[in-house]
Each structure stands twice: as C-alpha cells, then as structure tokens.
Amino acid sequence: MPEGDTIFRAARTLHRALAGQVVSRFETQYAQLARVHDDAPITGRTIEKVEARGKHLLICFSAVGLRPSPFGDPEGSATATPRLVLRTHMLMSGSWHIYRVGEPWQRSPASARIVVGTAAFVAVGFAVPIAEFVRADALEQDRAIGRLGPDVLSPDFDDAAAIARLATSTRPTVAEALLQQQAVAGIGNVYKSELLFLAGVYPFAAPADVSRAQWARLMRDAHTLLRANVVDPAETGVVSYRGLRRTTGHSNPAQRLYVYGRQGRPCRRCGTAIRMRHHGEHNRSTYWCPSCQPEPA
Numbered sequence: 001m002p003e004g005d006t007i008f009r010a011a012r013t014l015h016r017a018l019a020g021q022v023v024s025r026f027e028t029q030y031a032q033l034a035r036v037h038d039d040a041p042i043t044g045r046t047i048e049k050v051e052a053r054g055k056h057l058l059i060c061f062s063a064v065g066l067r068p069s070p071f072g073d074p075e076g077s078a079t080a081t082p083r084l085v086l087r088t089h090m091l092m093s094g095s096w097h098i099y100r101v102g103e104p105w106q107r108s109p110a111s112a113r114i115v116v117g118t119a120a121f122v123a124v125g126f127a128v129p130i131a132e133f134v135r136a137d138a139l140e141q142d143r144a145i146g147r148l149g150p151d152v153l154s155p156d157f158d159d160a161a162a163i164a165r166l167a168t169s170t171r172p173t174v175a176e177a178l179l180q181q182q183a184v185a186g187i188g189n190v191y192k193s194e195l196l197f198l199a200g201v202y203p204f205a206a207p208a209d210v211s212r213a214q215w216a217r218l219m220r221d222a223h224t225l226l227r228a229n230v231v232d233p234a235e236t237g238v239v240s241y242r243g244l245r246r247t248t249g250h251s252n253p254a255q256r257l258y259v260y261g262r263q264g265r266p267c268r269r270c271g272t273a274i275r276m277r278h279h280g281e282h283n284r285s286t287y288w289c290p291s292c293q294p295e296p297a
C-alpha cells in the first residue's frame with residue numbers, strides 16, 4: 001500500500017489540520033512570497049484545501065475582499081484579491097511538518113522557509129527549495145503544474161499511461177525521455193542512469209525502440225527505488241527524505257549506485273568499464289555499461 005508516498009500523505013495530514021481554518025500567521029524567508037503577502041495578506045484568508053499534484057504540494061487560500069458590499073456596489077469587488085495557491089516542491093531536502101500551537105519543532109527554526117499558522121496548528125515548510133504563489137484560476141496553465149506526467153511516487157501511478165507517454169516521447173533518446181517531467185514526473189538524473197542499467201537498456205536508443213517489457217521494468221524499478229528512498233514516519237505526519245539515494249541495496253556510500261558517477265570503474269555485474277556521455281538539450285551526464293546495456297544492432 002502507498003506507505004511510501006510522502007507528498008500525498010503530507011498533503012492529507014496538512015489538509016486535515018488546516019482545511020476550513022483561517023490563517024492567523026504567515027511568515028516566510030522568501031522575498032517573492034513576502035511580497036505577495038504584503039500586497040494581498042495571507043492572514044485572514046481561509047485555507048480551502050491542501051493537496052498533492054505530482055510532487056508538488058499545493059495549499060489553497062480563499063480570496064479576500066469578496067464580501068458583498070452592503071450597498072450592492074460592484075466597486076466592492078474591484079479591490080478583491082483572487083484565490084491563491086502556494087505551490088511548493090520538496091526536491092530532496094524539503095519537508096512540511098504540522099505542529100499544534102506551542103509544540104516544539106523537530107527541525108531547526110533556522111531552516112523554516114514558510115510558516116502558516118491557524119488558531120490550533122502551525123504548518124512549517126523546512127528547507128523547502130521551491131515555493132511560489134500562483135493564482136488559483138491560473139493553476140492549470142502554470143508551467144510546473146499543468147503538464148505534469150503521472151508521478152512515480154503517487155499511489156495511483158498509472159504504469160500504462162506513463163509507458164504510453166514515454167514510448168511516444170519526441171525526445172531523441174530514452175535517457176532524455178525519462179527526464180521529461182511531462183511524460184513521467186519524478187525521475188532525476190541519478191535514477192535515470194541507474195534505471196537504464198537495471199533494465200539493460202542502451203541509454204541512447206530511441207524511445208520507440210524500447211520494448212514493452214523494458215518500459216515495464218523501468219517503471220517497476222522507478223516505483224521501487226524512489227519509494228525506498230523516501231522516509232515517512234506515519235504517526236507524526238512528518239515528511240522527510242533520506243539524503244543518500246541508493247539503488248544497489250548497499251548503504252555504504254561507495255557501493256550505493258551501479259553506474260552513476262562511476263565512469264571508468266568496473267561494472268558491478270560484469271567488470272566492463274562504465275562509460276559516461278554528456279548529451280541532450282541540457283547536456284546532462286548519462287552513465288552506462290556497454291556490455292550490460294549493449295547498443296541495439
């Protein structure tokens with residue numbers, strides 16, 4: 001069961017504590033967020049809902065100033081500020097915690113980037129690396145949200161939908177297709193190389209040339225490995241990410257990955273020297289074993 005899905009769990013925990021409550025406290029270390037708060041205060045708004053979308057956590061705030069004017073004056077709504085969504089993304093370091101008011105925090109207040117408080121609870125975004133306010137009515141057009149593919153960490157991740165998007169990717173190589181967040185959200189550069197190695201897929205093959213069985217293997221491993229690297233103490237609703245990604249099952253830092261970062265070193269399976277190539281639009285590095293991941297004839 002979706003024990004590993006921390007963003008969903010975090011969103012649900014925050015939703016239960018905050019939904020329907022009025023914001024009494026809003027603090028942030030991000031100037032962009034503070035500016036929005038200055039212009040259209042978050043305090044006084046009602047938290048409508050908290051939800052996960054891909055790996056984004058969205059906190060939705062009501063509009064302010066929309067109370068009907070007692071004079072039936074349409075001017076009254078001219079000063080209204082729209083509903084806002086706080087979009088945050090945890091990457092590998094960030095986490096949202098929820099505390100009762102007065103309860104000690106489990107991480108250093110110095111790493112608190114965003115604090116959203118109600119009468120009973122305080123939600124704290126620790127080391128959250130990405131945060132922005134988006135107008136609720138523009139959310140689906142938001143570049144980060146609107147076109148995300150199915151998220152590998154989502155409990156309702158749809159392998160078939162993901163494979164359909166990947167197999168028809170217009171990216172020239174399977175390595176680039178795996179990083180395309182519009183195809184599948186959540187796979188980064190380290191996992192990309194590791195997943196291709198585990199599936200025995202040549203990284204520079206065209207997406208259309210990857211077999212159904214290979215795509216299925218890639219997606220299955222993506223689930224397993226990404227979830228294994230997510231820690232979720234269920235009781236507290238605290239969400240955190242382990243710093244060290246590993247795919248080999250070894251916790252020893254020198255042994256935790258198969259190919260990533262191992263250029264020139266012997267393959268852990270066959271001893272062939274691991275190769276590396278920079279390629280693609282962003283010149284990302286890809287590591288592979290030329291024996292375990294042979295180029296198709």
Ligand SMILES: [Zn+2]
Nearest residue numbers: 267270289292
């Ligand atoms: Zn090998």
